Amino acid sequence: MFNKMLSSIGIGSAKVDAQLDNTQCIAGETVKGVVKIVGGKTEQQIDQIYLSVNTKYIKERDDKKYSVDVIIDKFKITDSLLVKPEEQIEFPFSFVLPEDTPLTAGRTKVWLSTGLDIKNAIDPGDKDSIEVKPSPEVAAVLEAVHTLGFSLREVETKEAPRRIRGRLPFIQEFEYVPRSGPYKGVLDEIELLFTPTGNGQVEVIMQIDKRARGLSGLFAEALGQDESYVRFEVSKTNAPEIQQTIRNIIDQYS
Missing domain, CATH: 2.60.40.640 (Immunoglobulin-like)
Structure with missing residues (x-):
């Protein structure tokens, strides 16, 4: 007993x-x-x-x-x-x-x-x-961003906003800053969010934060209007060309 x-x-x-x-x-x-x-x-x-x-x-x-x-x-x-x-x-x-x-x-x-x-x-x-x-698809994105001159500043797992919340209550954000290459002095940072969609595909939400230029740029930055959000998908098929895809997106929104 x-x-x-x-x-x-x-x-x-x-x-x-x-x-x-x-x-x-x-x-x-x-x-x-x-x-x-x-x-x-x-x-x-x-x-x-x-x-x-x-x-x-x-x-x-x-x-x-x-x-x-x-x-x-x-x-x-x-x-x-x-x-x-x-x-x-x-x-x-x-x-x-x-x-x-x-x-x-x-x-x-x-x-x-x-x-x-x-x-x-x-x-x-x-x-x-x-x-x-990382899966091969996520690894391809991370390698592409690094090759374009970005360095990882922070990875944060935090509570997800309700508008993008999935099965779990959190998201994981990867924050990169341009240390070299064509976007140094052009962008403040980019942030990446990965969401698996099944069948080996991953949806990427990329936030592009432009560096303020002149008074209009400073005004836009103060209002938070210097940020753009873009969604794209990565699969085994397009992973080899993902660096060029990311570069085209950044060029379009920067």
Whole structure:
């Protein structure tokens, strides 16, 4: 009885550990691994084992910023089972990493949480960081922007405006500034937002922020009229020519 009481507050209870085959992945790919459970000091009934993909994003209220944890998706590994004292059990798992998982760039972190639902007890858990790499389509855009002389200044995962909010409450913005090339001194910055649309295609929203020129330019900048928003799609078909596409768009709006 005493051991059961201790297990209910997390002392001597079952332990869980998720081990991934690969900690680097691309959104839309299959993540594989195994969940290992080691029984505690007493027999425990586990209602279910689950995995969740998590990240943080920034919210702003009353001019104050704070970070919020959010579950991107959750996957059930197994139903109810009984774990005997010090028993060792393994469950292989696989799931598709959601396509709208943000990249682990800048201060954006993504991690996998493993949990055991145990009635009347503190659920033991495990956290494992994963590195989310860009898809070939997103990588083509980022490489094109870099080749045109832009340098990455900031990546921010923040609360999404309702007009562009999708399944998740946040967006991830990539902010670039022209350090060299044809747009140095012409643009202040460009910002990129990537949204998967399925079938290997990605929609890109690009904000082009022109540098103020003369009094009219300063007036437009003060009113926020120096910013242009352009949408275009990237796929395996047009990815090789995406640098020229981006250059044509910037030339048109700058």
